[in-house]
Amino acid sequence: AQSVTQLGSHVSVSEGALVLLRCNYSSSVPPYLFWYVQYPNQGLQLLLKYTSAATLVKGINGFEAEFKKSETSFHLTKPSAHMSDAAEYFCAVSERNAGNMLTFGGGTRLMVKP
Amino acid sequence: DSGVTQTPKHLITATGQRVTLRCSPRSGDLSVYWYQQSLDQGLQFLIQYYNGEERAKGNILERFSAQQFPDLHSELNLSSLELGDSALYFCASSVSSEPYEQYFGPGTRLTVT
Numbered sequence: 068a069q070s071v072t073q074l075g076s077h078v079s080v081s082e083g084a085l086v087l088l089r090c091n092y093s094s095s096v097p098p099y100l101f102w103y104v105q106y107p108n109q110g111l112q113l114l115l116k117y118t119s120a121a122t123l124v125k126g127i128n129g130f131e132a133e134f135k136k137s138e139t140s141f142h143l144t145k146p147s148a149h150m151s152d153a154a155e156y157f158c159a160v161s162e163r164n165a166g167n168m169l170t171f172g173g174g175t176r177l178m179v180k181p
Numbered sequence: 182d183s184g185v186t187q188t189p190k191h192l193i194t195a196t197g198q199r200v201t202l203r204c205s206p207r208s209g210d211l212s213v214y215w216y217q218q219s220l221d222q223g224l225q226f227l228i229q230y231y232n233g234e235e236r237a238k239g240n241i242l243e244r245f246s247a248q249q250f251p252d253l254h255s256e257l258n259l260s261s262l263e264l265g266d267s268a269l270y271f272c273a274s275s276v277s278s279e280p281y282e283q284y285f286g287p288g289t290r291l292t293v294t
Binding site for chain 1: 229284
């Protein structure tokens with residue numbers, strides 16, 4: 068079964084600093100990969116997805132993620148953090164040819180300091 | 182706003198009771214998914230329906246059941262509720278199956294007392 072590991076349940080950065088949220092998956096076959104963001108008391112919003120096209124994926128709000136097959140990773144980055152980026156971020160995978168169910172990582176809460 | 186609606190927003194009930202959560206997918210989406218989010222288990226996939234038929238099952242308890250109706254809305258039924266069923270229940274929808282992105286509703290917060 069697929070598993071997703073997000074290193075760091077809490078990450079704190081200063082406003083304007085680089086954001087790096089880590090995600091590693093376990094699969095011998097590269098899955099489809101997603102990053103979702105959850106603001107307090109809201110549902111999940113898709114930030115970006117990887118489905119086997121370009122390995123560097125650009126998403127909304129200035130976020131991007133790079134798929135690295137050799138490292139089984141799909142880390143999320145943003146060059147400059149904004150206060151409005153404070154939220155919980157979830158990495159998720161969907162196995163190819165196995166339906167579209169998502170397996171989520173444990174989530175990383177991003178805090179942005181002024 | 183994702184276009185996915187869920188009702189009710191909050192639900193408080195007692196142990197042993199039965200509740201029904203409702204989800205309306207985005208216009209045009211045929212697939213509906215249910216997820217449970219709890220502090221100890223995180224976000225877990227429960228079940229998927231596609232155009233009225235069950236497509237995939239995850240970690241869904243036997244006390245839970247779901248269905249998707251001809252108008253494509255879905256209901257998740259939770260019975261013999263236990264304290265541990267307290268969680269946020271999300272519905273998501275997508276156009277079809279893989280690899281289409283899923284759009285999530287705002288969730289139903291269930292509290293079992």
